[in-house]
Amino acid sequence: MAVSANLVKELREKTGVGFMECKSALQEANGDLEAAVTILRKRGLASLAKKSGRETKDGFIGTYVHNGKIGVMVEVNCESDFVTRNPDFQELAKELAMHIAASDPRFVCKEDVGEDVLAGEREIFNAQARSTGKPENVLGKIVEGRISKYYSETCLLEQPFVKDPSISVREHIAAHIQKIGENIQVRRFVRYKLGE
Amino acid sequence: MAVSANLVKELREKTGVGFMECKSALQEANGDLEAAVTILRKRGLASLAKKSGRETKDGFIGTYVHNGKIGVMVEVNCESDFVTRNPDFQELAKELAMHIAASDPRFVCKEDVGEDVLAGEREIFNAQARSTGKPENVLGKIVEGRISKYYSETCLLEQPFVKDPSISVREHIAAHIQKIGENIQVRRFVRYKLGE
Numbered sequence: 001m002a003v004s005a006n007l008v009k010e011l012r013e014k015t016g017v018g019f020m021e022c023k024s025a026l027q028e029a030n031g032d033l034e035a036a037v038t039i040l041r042k043r044g045l046a047s048l049a050k051k052s053g054r055e056t057k058d059g060f061i062g063t064y065v066h067n068g069k070i071g072v073m074v075e076v077n078c079e080s081d082f083v084t085r086n087p088d089f090q091e092l093a094k095e096l097a098m099h100i101a102a103s104d105p106r107f108v109c110k111e112d113v114g115e116d117v118l119a120g121e122r123e124i125f126n127a128q129a130r131s132t133g134k135p136e137n138v139l140g141k142i143v144e145g146r147i148s149k150y151y152s153e154t155c156l157l158e159q160p161f162v163k164d165p166s167i168s169v170r171e172h173i174a175a176h177i178q179k180i181g182e183n184i185q186v187r188r189f190v191r192y193k194l195g196e
Numbered sequence: 197m198a199v200s201a202n203l204v205k206e207l208r209e210k211t212g213v214g215f216m217e218c219k220s221a222l223q224e225a226n227g228d229l230e231a232a233v234t235i236l237r238k239r240g241l242a243s244l245a246k247k248s249g250r251e252t253k254d255g256f257i258g259t260y261v262h263n264g265k266i267g268v269m270v271e272v273n274c275e276s277d278f279v280t281r282n283p284d285f286q287e288l289a290k291e292l293a294m295h296i297a298a299s300d301p302r303f304v305c306k307e308d309v310g311e312d313v314l315a316g317e318r319e320i321f322n323a324q325a326r327s328t329g330k331p332e333n334v335l336g337k338i339v340e341g342r343i344s345k346y347y348s349e350t351c352l353l354e355q356p357f358v359k360d361p362s363i364s365v366r367e368h369i370a371a372h373i374q375k376i377g378e379n380i381q382v383r384r385f386v387r388y389k390l391g392e
Contacts, residue, residue: 057391058390058391059264059390059391060264060265060390061261061265061266061267061388061390062261062267063259063261063267063269065257065258065259068255068256068257068280068286068289069256069257070257071258071259071269071271072269073259073267073268073269073386073388075267075388075390077391084264090264093264188388190269190388192257192269192271192386194254194255194256194257194271195253195254195255195273
């Protein structure tokens with residue numbers, strides 16, 4: 001059975017498991033997402049769904065400064081102090097700081113985009129879509145596409161990860177959740193550009 | 197001639213020159229502050245007054261993370277890119293980040309304390325002073341003393357420098373202005389405490 005790339009992507013985001021494993025699980029599950037998660041779990045690959053609901057009270061603050069001119073600080077949360085001492089976890093915090101320095105996100109996640117900001121963008125996208133003169137029934141799709149692009153440009157978790165643009169930052173973090181075995185969340189970040 | 201400690205302090209803040217040199221210059225100038233600055237200048241010690249008015253367009257972003265739990269980022273400005281590569285200047289940025297991690301200031305300088313914040317504090321100090329039952333003519337002095345204490349607790353530049361509490365952060369920076377020969381200014385900082 002052919003499995004859509006979007007479905008594979010969704011399963012990857014949900015589980016943090018690699019592309020091939022997700023694809024094979026989805027094929028085995030005839031495209032049923034929940035069944036595919038169960039298959040991955042049975043294979044010991046995905047215990048993520050449970051983890052990503054767990055509370056993150058501890059964490060590590062990562063920093064990165066590029067030539068003294070761009071500085072980033074990011075708070076990455078996990079569940080236990082034990083994990084905060086894990087070099088892989090600390091490396092993740094550092095990588096995220098580097099990513100933020102390079103990609104300059106405005107928000108952590110979609111939910112952090114204010115409703116007024118989103119409404120403003122939607123209005124602009126609407127006007128742009130209308131000006132194409134395309135039929136009314138495709139305008140909605142164009143606008144939704146633009147909003148999705150807006151998220152992937154401005155939200156850290158939706159941005160293509162600088163060190164591997166084939167995955168999103170969310171997927172990169174999900175892979176660490178999988179590997180480390182604890183829920184991991186980016187709580188906040190700040191980016192200074194000299195003199196801005 | 198005896199010179200008051202306050203006057204020596206004022207000269208030090210103005211010039212960044214050491215205590216003994218300031219005291220001796222003030223003695224020579226019979227306590228005249230401006231004359232003492234001139235004396236220090238003639239000695240090649242103080243060219244500061246001019247420097248501290250100059251524009252700071254360049255700089256360095258310093259960071260410090262304490263055990264992954266407290267993170268600080270600070271933007272320190274200077275006049276030229278040349279100075280940003282000076283290890284003493286970079287070390288100052290790092291020291292200031294460490295100081296902020298330890299002393300948790302709320303503002304860079306007095307001017308950054310909002311008028312509403314100050315008015316609120318003043319009201320509290322007034323009430324506290326009144327409750328002492330002291331005569332009306334000393335209440336004003338008590339309040340001013342409390343406000344001065346408030347500044348030295350909450351404003352980075354007025355705080356005692358953690359590595360040498362006998363001087364303020366302002367004086368520590370002034371010493372670097374003197375040494376490096378360029379105006380230096382703290383533009384902004386941010387401090388993260390894990391989970392706050």
